[in-house]
Amino acid sequence: MQTENRLFDDFAKLMNGVAGTLAGAGREAEAQMRERMRSFLGGADFVSRDEFEAVKAMAAAARDEADALKARVAALEAGAASAPVPPRPATEL
DSSP, rough: OOOHHOOOOOHOOOHHHHHHHHHHHHHHHHHHHHHHHHHHHHOOOOOOOHHHHHHHHHHHHHHHHHHHHHHHHHHHHHHHHHOOOOOOOOOOO
16 A cells, blocks of 8 residues: 655655756856856957967068168178278368
């Protein structure tokens, strides 16, 4: 003979409801956290990969040009140091 115990049935139903509610609250918290992260990252000022690569190429070109100018200045200075200085003409006072 099987006895019915409504107390255990009601308790099991209550626990199922609590589990469902907690699962729903967990999903809602996760969705809110994702939305907050999206808004935080969306407000940040990030550059795209294409923009980064373009600026990187510009910096490399500027560095190459600066190196070329340094070499040119060094060559001009070396040439000026080895050239004799012409005498200044005497001026009348």
